[in-house]
Amino acid sequence: MLNQFSLPETPGQTKQERLEQVADQVLENLPLPVKLLAGNSINSFRQALHFEDFDEQIDNGLEKLKEVIDYVQYGTYPGE
Known part of the structure; x- marks a missing residue:
């Protein structure tokens, strides 16, 4: 799967779009x-990406x- 993955040529304007x-x-x-x-979890995940003030959650997820x-x-x- 990862060998089929490539970053988009044109990055989105915001963290959320990217x-x-x-x-x-x-x-x-x-x-x-x-x-x-x-199944429906994929749709729920996609909908969750559209919440407002999602940037902080994105930052937390990236740190993890x-x-x-x-x-x-x-x-x-x-911390090491």
Whole structure:
């Protein structure tokens, strides 16, 4: 799946738009069995991206993702 993923040529104007671009691409490239299992959750996720004041939640999610990447890549925990 990741080998089919590429960043959009034209970035969205806001964090929210850029997250939507990335999320759409990830969701489109999910294997069919995963899409079927996810069902309505995919639609709920897409709707959640349209809430106002979503930037803080995006920032929090990105920080958590950075922690996970550091853990996997370097074996470090947050704050080390």
